[in-house]
Amino acid sequence: MADTSGALGFHLPMFLCNVATTHLNDNLYASMGNFHIPVPDSEHGDQWVRAIANSTRFIDGVQFGGAGGVTCVDVT
Numbered sequence: 001m002a003d004t005s006g007a008l009g010f011h012l013p014m015f016l017c018n019v020a021t022t023h024l025n026d027n028l029y030a031s032m033g034n035f036h037i038p039v040p041d042s043e044h045g046d047q048w049v050r051a052i053a054n055s056t057r058f059i060d061g062v063q064f065g066g067a068g069g070v071t072c073v074d075v076t
Contacts, residue, residue, distance in 0.1 A: 012038040012075050017064065036062050038075045 019033040035055040039045040045057035056062075061074040 013073075014038070015062070015064075015073075038062075 015036040016031065016033045017036055019031055021029050021031045023029055033054075035052050037045075037048050037052070037055050037057050039048060039057045039059060041059065042057075045059070048055060048057055058075075060076050061072060064071045064073070
């Protein structure tokens with residue numbers, strides 16, 4: 001997300017994982033997946049689950065695993 005400050009109310013990155021992209025027609029694609037959303041506390045996380053059901057909220061950090069190993073993102 002380019003403007004996380006406007007979308008989240010604070011400036012932290014939002015990640016889209018387990019992405020599947022479908023080509024709908026010329027120059028039109030749809031990407032689907034699970035959003036990983038950093039939140040300052042669990043109260044904000046509870047609000048986000050109502051807005052984006054296919055999301056995971058985290059407070060301090062998150063780990064992503066792949067063929068190249070594990071990547072840790074720390075947002076504290």
